[in-house]
Amino acid sequence: MKLEIKRIKVNDIIFGDETIVKDGVLTLNKEELITELKKVPGVVDVALDFAFPGDEIRIIPVKDVIEPRVTVSPKGVRGFSGVNADIVQLGDGVVHALDEVAIVTIGDIVGFQEGVIDMWGEGAKWTPFSKTKNIVVDLKCDKSLKPHEHEATVREAGLLASELIGLAGKDCTKFVKEEVYEMGMPDEETKKYPNLPKVVYVEMLISQGLLHDGFCYGINTRFTLPTLLHPNEELDGAVISGNCVAACDKITTYQHQNNSVIKSLYARHGKDINFVGVVISPELTTLDGKFRNADFVSKLCSQLGAQGVIVSEEGYGNPDSDLVMIAERLEKKGIVTVLITDECSGWDGLSQPLTDAKPEAKAVISTGNVSKVVHLGKAKKILGDPESIANLAGGWAGAYDPETGTMSCELNAVIGATSEIGFHNCTIKVL
Amino acid sequence: MNKLIFTNNEKLDGRGISVIFVKGSYRRVLEECLRYLHRGGRLLTHPNPASIKLFHSPVRSILIEEGSVDESSILLMERAIHQYDQIMTLHEVDNRNLVHYEMMDQAHIDSALEELARWQSS
């Protein structure tokens, strides 16, 4: 498979009468975009705003983040296969992406959503999405929609917005970066690199219903057994996020399209390792489901002849059990495993970081303490629902200081802060 | 083996499964469950949710199957209580959004029941 992602430089974004990128300026036709988005059943109103790195803007509550792209070849392929476009095999072709531009969908479906992105100051340090030029899409939906319908509507409209805006880069010829992801199927690659250790990436996805779902080729992963993907498929949009609550450690669609573990392994394919594939493993609510998927994942890894595996988690709480169960099974098969997870070591950083422990979980990357308290400044402008600020500040008395407008909150409320696919650069230092 | 749901969610529809109502907090439900598991039974769902915000929920339901003492269930329940305490050390229960938490709790039990229904003939 060969996938080329050609990245188009965007220095500024303005509204205008057509949606096009020229000489580093992205122009958006606001009315046209809003009309198109309102065609999605259930969407009653849309607001578009910009939030650039350094602006004193707070975006809350963030539902998803998506990279605006267009598939240039093969011709005629549009959008996210199986979701809002016809079924097509992903992973081959040429894609134009608006570099470091992100579509950020907001709007709370349930009252307790709290994911925040601050574009400036202390808050900006803790989220990867303070460094992207964000087009914030506030989708107001029909009040009569039931929550899961509301979620589906906002998800669909968000993906559509990323496609419509992605079209602006269709005819560009100048690129700031051209990423090429070329890799054959395992047999072929093993013949080329017979003595490089085979490595599999196991990516766990929250799959527990309402606001806690993942989708692979449009199928809700709650209904699938663990499955095998070629790395290019995920980089080409096969996996999208339906998960709106776990702010710090949910995997946004942007992070699927630019999966950091896949990119890190790709960079070493053919040099240090033979990257044989990506296994998507759903995190289910039932324990039998967890046991079954852990067994299935470790069998799949053996089938692929894996000698080393990286496992990334999504969320915090019951998924910790899946993580150590998978590690246990792989290590018992002699497959060397590295886990990536965030931890909760309390406000004082003193409590036991992971409650579900097995001796086999001995090689772990910690992406930070979800209970670390950070202090956010007073925003000049809030995009989204100020009411959700109360969720953020409501965690405990005294979190919000009315005089200065400053507020303290835990990392777990900051989008992507402790990203468990290692997309961000937090780690732990023991003092 | 018949199933039980321990819950403090008044709005919960057990979908035909007998419900043991626990008066009190999310943590009370965890404690009552542990007491029960001490003498028998097996956890069918993990006691805790998958995202931290849901730990702040005032309500929580847990699905159990009757039967003999199951060591791993007792161990898992004790760890779930520890995990809950860690997240909630200085956090207040979020009563502001009770209605939505009740709905989310129902959705997750339905999701579990649906999973089980798909796999078990009974």
Place this chain on the structure above:
Amino acid sequence: MKKILYYVNQFFGQIGGEDQAHIAPVYKKEAVGPAMGFAKMLEGEAEIIGTLICGDNFFNEHNEEALAFIKDINEQEKPDIVVAGPAFNAGRYGVACAGVAEFFALEAGIPVVTGMYEENPGLEACRGISYVVPTTDSAGGMRKALPTMAKIAVKLAKGEEPVAEEDGFFLRGIRETVFSDKIGSERAVEMLLKRLRGEEFETELPMPEFDNVEPAHAIADMSKAVIALVTTGGIVPHGNPDHIQSASAQKWGKYDVSKLEMLKGDYETIHGGYDPVYANEFPDRVAPLDQLVHLKKEGAIGDVYKYFYTTTGTGTAVGNSRKFGQEIGKELKEAGVDGVILTST
């Protein structure tokens, strides 16, 4: 000038040795014992306003009273910094220093500097909440420990934040979230490559280690063996005479059962972690003395050891559990016990 309150036990408080370990706390408005030398190392940044002296046994056995006294002194003197010990490898003194640290650091919000040997049972309880300087296992290390402790106290007096590597105290185990120069996925791939090449690697999230213990040899002739009964199920004589805590136990109990056929009738449970009905109805369901007496009568075992040992397992700190195990084990060994039935709930 910041005010320092200095805590010492009966020995360093120059009152007496083991014979005076029972004395109640006293407060002297002057520097006593190690505090005198300490006072000279404060570079004018702080002064010692008084020394609080308490017997090690008193502190552990009359914990509530000792803390009440310390609370009064705190309200009366309002110290800015508290210094305790160093306790070297004295177990009860170390646990007392940890208790002092827990009160001042956690409840009164006052920084505490202390010092002890790495194997002191008090270390685990206070290393995360106070600045604990590593010392030798005996008082000979005083000359080396005091200056390091003083340097930390001076830094605190100046309002500076002491750092483990620079100021020489045990890593406090605080897991601080910081930024790495590499994103998580890069660190993961590098760790995987090290593991694939069989090289050393350092996990960023250590799992609790699993202990392993050298197994004792089998008992050859059981018909002559003395078997002791021990439990962490919190089974105590009615009224809990030694006030063993129902959770996070600070002590264990030892009771003569040589004249009993069973625990039923004389014993109850105070354990906070399980439904007490069944144990109160028949305590031998937790600690089966009746069965051991029965086996003795049948000649299957030589004898049931005179003393039954008990404590509460739930919520008890690992440090304390290890201490209890060592203390009880020592007594059983010295009493010539051959085997132990240890029940837990």
Place this chain on the structure above:
Amino acid sequence: MATITTISESVGANRIVPTVAIPYPVGDPALESKEEPLREELVERAIKALKTDVEKPTIFKKG
């Protein structure tokens, strides 16, 4: 003698007899008159374990 044997193993116990339940490890109120034989068997198994040589944490199951 413990109900959660994995914890016993993790702290290095070498002879472990799995017991009935946490509130009554060496007993079972539900058995009423038949509780005695159960309790006897459990303690005898513990004594047998003390007479057996082991190299590592070993669980002594019934029979």
